[in-house]
Amino acid sequence: MYWNQKYETMPREELRALQLERLQLTVERVYRNVPFYRQRFTEMGIKPSSIRSLEDLRRLPFTTKQDLRDNYPFGLFAVPLSEVVRIHASSGTTGKPTVVGYTQNDIRTWAELIARCLVCAGATKFDVVQNAYGYGLFTGGLGLHFGAELLGATVVPVSGGNTQRQLMLMQDFGTTILCCTPSYALYMAEEGQKMGIDFKKLPLKAGIFGAEPWSERMRAQLEEKLDLMALDIYGLSEIMGPGVAMECRYKQGMHIFEDHFIPEIIDPDTGEVLPPGEEGELVITTITKEAFPLIRYRTRDVTRLVVDPCPCGRTHARITRITGRTDDMLIIRGVNVFPSQVESVLLEFGETEPHYLLVVDRKANLDHLEIWVEVAEHMFSDKVRQLEDLEGRLRERIQSVLGISAKVKLVEPNTIPRFEGKAKRVVDRREI
Template identity: 60%
Template sequence: MIWNKEAECMSENDKEALQLKRLQAVVKRAYENVPYYRKRFDEAGVKPEDIKTLKDIEKLPFTTKTDLRDAYPFGMFAVPEDEIVEVHTTSGTTGKPTVSGYTVKDLDLWGEVIARALGMAGAGKKDIIQNAYGYGLFTGGMGVHYGAQKIGATVVPISAGNTMRQLEIMEDFGSTVLTCTPSYALYLGEMAQREGISKESIKLKAGVFGAEMWTEEMRNEIEKRLNLTALNIYGLTEVIGPGVAMECEDKNGLHISDDHFYPEIVDSKTLETIPEGEKGELVLTTLTREGMPVIRFRTKDVTALRKGKCSCGRTLIKMDRITGRTDDMLKIRGVIVFPSQIEKALLKIEDLEPHYQIVVTRPQHLDELEVQVETSEKFFSDEVKHVEEIKKMIEDRIHSEIGLRVNVTLVEPQSLPRSEGKAVRVIDKREI
């Protein structure tokens, strides 16, 4: 289902003309109303009237998470505070949180892009959407809520957690769409299986999963356990929240609502723009956001962009699945490692549960990587006699994927912590 055919299927020429018009307007608004942007543009020697083509966006300075933190709490707002009707923040686990402010029009925009996302999952007015993203300062819950209401679906605002209640509601209400983090979807599937809830008693047809990186192997595991189509949604608090991009049922990249969010890919070291199809750091500019426009925000997410018409009919530019973050990547003995690479290797192996934790240590000045992997009940049965052989096989698979030798520790079923929100995959003890 295409929610907004005019916007989602626009010709490339019409879209570029619209993007330029909106870019010129947002740059002017940011310059005139946000002291931070006026100062940064002046330092860069650029004025709003210098933006004559889309490529001129490269003349503008980047915005970083640090810039937003420094403006805490309301220094990035482009409207008077009494026009901001809602605020959200990041978790602030690594310092001051970043604040995101919304006007009434911004909330309507947010609902619009989420409505498009839910349409890509096949959701419509007759669906019951079980929204298990967290409500509150986290953007997930409210964003999905607004979009679900916009398409006229029934929203179950259950929020994150209370897993047994989630499963009970899922069965009793006949929920057809589940929205939550992929790690929590996996846990729901695991608990349903453990509680003897049959796939037939669950009516889910689609899942909209985001807020953390996940692999194709994880998708397969979720689909198998919950008997649904698992699709990837992308967003970030600094830009608007979830709904920046979403997979359609083609499952071949995420459509960015690029009439509202202008994407670029840059080299994270040189900050030069990278050609279409090549991997680099995603940079986003809000084209229509009123309360808090963000210009060239460095997301730190690694992906590539691809233009062209999708088999679903949409012409929105696509971004590849996020393979890592430039600030989340691990550098182990000079080798760059993304947790998603380890997950990919693990989920190809039978008799392992899709739960793992990576522990990084530095004994005697040399980095060591330990991967703790959960095994299934079957693994500890009498049938499996060669534990060391299997452990070595897992180490070899990971070595093949990342090019580094790691220490694998096999742990018993249910022994690793479960997450109702974002999963904690890496414990880095090198700085402790």
């Protein structure tokens, strides 16, 4: 079953022709409308007419998160703001978020791709989709929402959190498709068990789980506990949001919707493109986006590209589970966190050379972030109240910058291990 059989099962030769045509249009458009790209292309001696085959994609420059930051907030938009109907944002590497925009058509494309994802999970208009991804600036909630509506399913826009209510609605509304992070789904499963819910008696049939890395071990647990088919969805706000790639019921990697995106796998150190099957960093070029097209965006996600035919009949290549990052980004409760964000907060507090450590742990399927801060002399006081006040202000500011709560723990100097003079910034104790 497909949402858009023509495009999802398009023969690869035809697909490649379509990609080239769309790539050429995108390159033409960013050259014309985005000064950043025009300048980059000019520096490299590239004109839109230089792109004659898909192989020519390799001649184009990469785009990085730093480029997005340098052009904050709307500098990379390829259309005037009057054409932009929605803005989303995700974590930047410091205090400022990464901002993305969508035209009316972009929103339609996104909904179509989410509809394809839902159909991958076997959904139809008769399904009840409980969408427990966060609504708001985060792309998860609204992204899934519009696709589920396009499919004609019944959407329950419950957003994240409030587990008791999630479980009540799941039972009362007869949820058949659950959308959330896999760790939160496991948490719900265990809370539900404690409340005496028998998930085998509920009509749940599939879970669309993403926004954080997970494993086959977690899939087995989710399928066993919730009695559903657990599928992985991939996306990132810079490229679109959720729905860039999605597993089908054969669970052999996530089909990346190649009629809208061109994936490449590169060696993160040299930038060289690696042959299919080799592990490296995923680079994506959007070929239909209007408001925020990106050329060769470095996702920093580590994966492999599989082009062999899939038993489901979809011809689009697949990416395997994300096995890591080529930068220091962490995903905590589905939220992207950079250690540099914490550093920027400490700098605001007058720390010239902050020594800090992010300690991440998973307890009862919930991620916990603890931030250890070494107490320098100028922060120290003989009064407990003053130190507790400092902890409180740090906690509030960090929560506001990261978008998730964290415990701040003041520690003695030289508690945080240093390696070759450089401090280690992250200890991740989670087992995925």
